[in-house]
Amino acid sequence: MAIQSVKRATDIISLFSSSQPSLGVTQIAAALGLNKATAWGLVTTLEKQGFLQQDPETLKYGIGSKLFELGMVYAGNLDINAKSSRLVQGLASRTGLVARVGIWDSGSILITLVALPKSEDSLSHQLGPRVPAYCSGIGKAVLPFLPPEEIEKYLGGLEFVRHARATILTAEELLADFEQTRERGYAISSEEMIPGLAAFGAPVFSRSRRVLGGISLSDAPANLLGKNRDTLADDLMRTAAEISRQMGYYTT
Structure with a gap:
């Protein structure tokens, strides 16, 4: 009982x-x-x-407040937050954009850290929001690097919902997008989850070579996808790679 x-x-x-x-x-x-x-x-x-x-x-x-308190304890003790906080704050400061850290959890992305560009102490350990993986910058960076059987399981249970004008709504389109992400090294979500917002996402890997989550930069589509696109994407990928190394991941 x-x-x-x-x-x-x-x-x-x-x-x-x-x-x-x-x-x-x-x-x-x-x-x-x-x-x-x-x-x-x-x-x-x-x-x-x-x-x-x-x-x-x-x-x-x-x-209630007790769950909030426990959530802050959890977020503050996450290894990925501890390893990425300085690096993600640096990314936000250099680019002038909001940077986020999120983890792959129960088929979606849980945001665990947000870095604002205005000052060195504008880092926020948090839990949430939880966002769909198939249309968010971090989610689209994580999904392509999951084992094939996990991707198949995810797609098998996925109900596509249109969140914004460019949301991908079929498994075929999403799989094609995965291939583009693997080739580029980073994901793009432009007005797929939130109208008027675009995000770049890059994966973060663990010592066991498994994708844990990712980091993102977000801004208006015209700014993120404009003349500074390559510079921003390169900075994002370098930061994600360094976080992965801090987590114990090394390429062979």
Whole structure:
């Protein structure tokens, strides 16, 4: 019974996302197939422990401060963040663009670090947002370098959604894009996830030669894909390669 309760509690927490930040007890009960009394008992326990919080006006629940605190602990202790923070801040400062670090996690990209170009102390360890891999700069840098069987599994379970005007919507187009990314060494996402925004992404590898995640630079398409495109892309790839070396990856 205790194990079932723990699973139900984690199932409740997992219902919340950036697209669904607040839920009522009735919604939670329906989503998990629980009776309302059971759902209410679990939700109020999670609230008392700080994992959920209730909006006094809507009476709906959202993620609580305890999860935020634990998320910051997790992000601050990620090896890729520790190894990349100085390098990514340098990239942001040199290029004048926002740089991000993200990891491949459960079929999507979880942003773990953001570096702003304005000052040397504008680095933010964070968890989220979680973004789709097939249309984001980091995701499109990671996917082509996964083992073939993982790519096949990912595509088999993927439901394409149009996020912006240029979102890729077929597996065939995405696989062709993978080939271009492998040839260039970096990925391009231009108005595929967010209207008016483009991103370059480059993969980061581990000591075991497995792709862990990646880094990105983002700006308006006209700026990122303009006259400085090659310079920006080269700087991004050099930075990603150095982070990979810091992670223990070496080419033979």
